Amino acid sequence: MIIWTGASNIFVILTGENYLNLKMNIRIDPYAGFCPGVVRAIQIAEQELRKHKQLFCLGEIVHNQLEVERLEKLGLKTILYDDFRDLKDTRVLLRSHGEPPETYRIAKKNNVKLIDATCPVVLKLQKKVKRNTEEMKMRNGQLVIFGKKDHPEVKGLVGQTGNTAKIIGPDGNFKHLDPARPVRLFAQTTMQSDGYKSLREKLKKKMQEHLSGQPDFVAHHTICKQVEKRIPKLKEFASAFEVIIFVSGKNSSNGKYLYSICKNTNPDSYFISDREDLDIKWFKDKSKVGISGATSTPFWLLEDIAQAINEL
Numbered sequence: 415m416i417i418w419t420g421a422s423n424i425f426v427i428l429t430g431e432n433y434l435n436l437k438m439n440i441r442i443d444p445y446a447g448f449c450p451g452v453v454r455a456i457q458i459a460e461q462e463l464r465k466h467k468q469l470f471c472l473g474e475i476v477h478n479q480l481e482v483e484r485l486e487k488l489g490l491k492t493i494l495y496d497d498f499r500d501l502k503d504t505r506v507l508l509r510s511h512g513e514p515p516e517t518y519r520i521a522k523k524n525n526v527k528l529i530d531a532t533c534p535v536v537l538k539l540q541k542k543v544k545r546n547t548e549e550m551k552m553r554n555g556q557l558v559i560f561g562k563k564d565h566p567e568v569k570g571l572v573g574q575t576g577n578t579a580k581i582i583g584p585d586g587n588f589k590h591l592d593p594a595r596p597v598r599l600f601a602q603t604t605m606q607s608d609g610y611k612s613l614r615e616k617l618k619k620k621m622q623e624h625l626s627g628q629p630d631f632v633a634h635h636t637i638c639k640q641v642e643k644r645i646p647k648l649k650e651f652a653s654a655f656e657v658i659i660f661v662s663g664k665n666s667s668n669g670k671y672l673y674s675i676c677k678n679t680n681p682d683s684y685f686i687s688d689r690e691d692l693d694i695k696w697f698k699d700k701s702k703v704g705i706s707g708a709t710s711t712p713f714w715l716l717e718d719i720a721q722a723i724n725e726l
């Protein structure tokens with residue numbers, strides 16, 4: 415007998431004639447699934463596809479192959495920047511990461527209508543970065559972004575600075591900054607808070623030492639709250655179950671990071687990408703199973719995994 419408790423995402427599975435002894439709780443992490451910015455972008459894509467049947471998307475809408483394939487079946491076609499430059503008289507979706515001004519210029523020149531699904535949090539950050547760039551220009555300062563240089567959000571932010579921003583990667587190396595000049599520091603919304611805080615303190619200290627006084631240094635905490643609150647919630651979730659199944663695309667850096675948190679909290683944590691990766695041995699003598707995933711893992715996939723464990 416299988417009981418699905420709906421809103422609380424709990425399967426209570428009572429099997430065969432011994433069902434009084436064999437009971438398994440399977441629970442999906444309520445904080446897992448796409449962040450609101452990605453959910454919004456997908457909703458916008460689906461609305462457009464209901465009206466137009468086909469839509470181009472500049473870059474993958476989300477770093478999850480299964481979700482990309484699902485949307486492709488509805489008519490969403492992912493294109494690269496080189497393809498975008500050659501497109502004319504059509505419609506293109508901009509995903510949640512945001513774009514540099516150059517993308518808007520190309521679209522205008524080629525009569526391409528942009529369906530802009532940039533996350534409102536990223537849009538706000540872009541505006542702030544642009545304003546601070548003006549200020550830094552007047553004061554011979556440096557606009558600094560803590561992020562991954564090849565990440566689309568960072569490219570969008572750098573575009574707001576006319577490509578003048580200095581980037582500090584996850585290793586926190588800031589040797590290329592001039593400690594004598596003013597600094598305005600920002601972070602890519604999906605960076606890890608600990609890394610940002612440590613960089614902020616080290617950089618400030620370096621500037622203080624160099625100037626032997628109060629430096630002109632402002633650090634804007636621009637890491638997304640949705641991303642930040644995930645870590646403590648995930649630790650809590652991982653410690654509440656005997657087995658954790660973590661679902662993510664193999665190439666997702668966010669997936670690898672969140673999985674490491676699960677594994678450190680609960681050694682019986684396993685990384686999978688789809689139901690084929692499940693191993694029945696993991697569930698031997700276990701009755702409480704938690705399922706979580708990266709910010710790029712769709713909730714429907716977590717539900718599918720819950721169903722697959724139930725079938726095992």
Ligand code: SF4
Binds near residue numbers: 536640
């Ligand atoms: S800012 Fe937050 S909600 Fe928006 S896309 Fe980034 S992670 Fe998602």
